[in-house]
Amino acid sequence: MTEQPTEKQSRLIGVLREGVSLVQMVFYKEVKDLLIEHHPEQDIKTLLMLAGAITNELFGTPNPDPAFVAFRREHRTLIEEEMAGLAENLPQLCPSITDALRVQTLCDSQEGIEDAEVLNTAESLGILVKDRTLPLPSTFMTQVRGLGEKYQLIIAPVQISPEDDQSLAH
Numbered sequence: 001m002t003e004q005p006t007e008k009q010s011r012l013i014g015v016l017r018e019g020v021s022l023v024q025m026v027f028y029k030e031v032k033d034l035l036i037e038h039h040p041e042q043d044i045k046t047l048l049m050l051a052g053a054i055t056n057e058l059f060g061t062p063n064p065d066p067a068f069v070a071f072r073r074e075h076r077t078l079i080e081e082e083m084a085g086l087a088e089n090l091p092q093l094c095p096s097i098t099d100a101l102r103v104q105t106l107c108d109s110q111e112g113i114e115d116a117e118v119l120n121t122a123e124s125l126g127i128l129v130k131d132r133t134l135p136l137p138s139t140f141m142t143q144v145r146g147l148g149e150k151y152q153l154i155i156a157p158v159q160i161s162p163e164d165d166q167s168l169a170h
Helices: 007-038 044-058 066-074 076-084 091-110 117-124 137-150 162-167
Strands: none
Touching: 007 044, 007 076, 007 091, 007 137, 007 162, 044 066, 044 076, 044 117, 066 076, 091 117, 091 137
């Protein structure tokens, strides 16, 4: 049985999850642009929903709303086709996605959720950079802030103390 995180760890987990969410937003933007390029015949609403479905699929966060469940089922083949090409089409994001998925899995583990399915999916798609080490929380947040700035997404700076930096590494 996993221990519940301390209050300090819970705050750190929240900050790290915000970083993961930022990587998801960047991924969504890139996937949306890819879909617009690959499927110019599709209407924008469908392409936006496809980008959301692919993002949710990769990060293991499917939308439970019945309309989205039906959309996902209806477009399953296209979603799978586009996901199969992610490593080739978005190689520049693979390191950030790898870090985000590993941090997400670590946060889940700290909260008692043991499920490596998102990592297995990313590995099977060729997105997971296997020889990349898990960054410390401060390094991850610094990388995420840089990514956010590059994509002109606004995030508030988050200070992580050296003590917090080491608390999840053990």
